[in-house]
Amino acid sequence: MRRLTANGVRIDDTFAEAFDMRATALTITADSIGWARQAVITMTGFATSVIGCGCEAAIDRELNPNETPDGRPGVRVLLFAVSTAELQKQLQNRVGQCVLTSPGSACYAGLETEEKLKLGDALRFFADGWQISKRFGDKHYWRLPVMDGEFVCEATTGLTKTAVGGGNLLIMGANSRTTLAAAEAAAKAIHAVRDAIMPFPGGIARSGSKVGSKYKGAKASTNEFYCPTLRGAVATALDPDISSVLEIVIDGLTPDAVGAAMRAGLKAIVRLGPKRGAVRVGAGNYGGKLGRHHFQLKEMLP
């Protein structure tokens, strides 16, 4: 594979292959940013990969009181799934179990589109007949009496069918410490990009997977070509100077958001250089036959 070099970091001449996904966004508020964050952290727990979690979800950004419908601090969260039905199910379960239950929370649409997913329209039944519908202008809210007062929830939220999932960067370093430093720098930079999330813990995945397994019933298994401890035993993708690999997976509401996120991440890795960070950056793909979005690393270089 032909390679480019930027600030001493080797960049593979390859691309990240990404897929169309269904996505939605929510604005979740509370009396303090701490409790808004808590509701969202609970809601987006166990939402790292559609392989086993049903959806991929994470914080997009924190919102100032003047950016939220009720003037309280809030957090914008994005959710991605492979089908509208699954997204609806995940949305309803997660908001119902994690946001409705969180002290002082309220939940609003975070995306305005023609197509809608049920939010309060589905959760209102929790109120057992005591729910109150309020319409102000073109907004429709449900008020549900709960033990600390009322849970306010917008009736619907927007749905986009042109979201993109699976943008990624494979960050390869000389040891686990420097590799993690590069991945952290990339995750921090990507976090600042709007409309894009990194669903894995802290934005970083250490167990990149391949499709299928030697065992029946397993949909995915470890990607041994990128496992440094198997370097001598398999047809490795790693160079002799690489002892640790971490991956950042990116989902975005638009292809542009994913591209911007990958660009920001790559810039941060290159800036850190090979001594303190990664010696090489690659990206995962399936030969370009499965996903229609291809993000070429060489086009993303700073």
Place this chain on the structure above:
Amino acid sequence: MKPLVLTAREPSEQRLDLSPLVPHRLAGKTVAQIAAIELQTTRQRITVGDVFGLRMGDVNLLHIVNACDRFDGVGEAMSAGEIHVDGDVGQKAGRLMSGGLLVIHGDAGPWAGSGMTGGCVEISGSAGDRLGGSFVGETAGMRGGVIVVRGDAGERAGDHMRRGTILIEGAAGAYAGSRMIAGTLLVRGRAGPYPGYLMQRGTIVLGQACDLMSPTFVDCGVHDLVAMRLMAAFIREYSTKSAVLMGRPLRRMAGDMAVLGKGEIFSAIG
């Protein structure tokens, strides 16, 4: 946009029906055709040209100048555009309106905004009885949109309303929000006896404690609700003074328990 201006020459002897003078019914008409529109409510034929001096302009922006309380049905069933009225109007102003803006720089008679489904009616003076209410034989009053009254309103404001928002910056007469099915009614000044009489659902906000509440409303305590913040944010656009009411904890009374009992009256405490 240059407005179409209709200036009344002298007070009318008979009540006039101005309901034909709305943008969608004037669209495509010439000055002569507009001047020939009949407005009488008695056997004596009266046309627009007999009552008003006309200055042609865009029919989507109508100015009615020197209006008087014998002009009924101003902006009735309007669906878009703007009508500005200088002076008082009679009954049924903005009745059955579905969109657009009707501004009355004066007082309005009974049934202003009655049965409206959308748009906004703003009355700088006071409104008569049954503001946004249901008309004779109708099963519901206002079904959408916003009514703002800078002055006072008569009895039974919001009678039978189903949806929408009514903001009264002054006082309201007896039975405000009577028979409400749903919707929002705010009375910033003093409300007359028995607000929310027989209301099923819906929200009434009172800026001052009411002297005579129906005994079929039950006290649910004092609360500072997120829903009030959303209401305030919406109302602020129409009435800053009214939005201020929602910035503090309010007492919630549930009722009317004589009927369904899922309505609520919020009122200022202390």
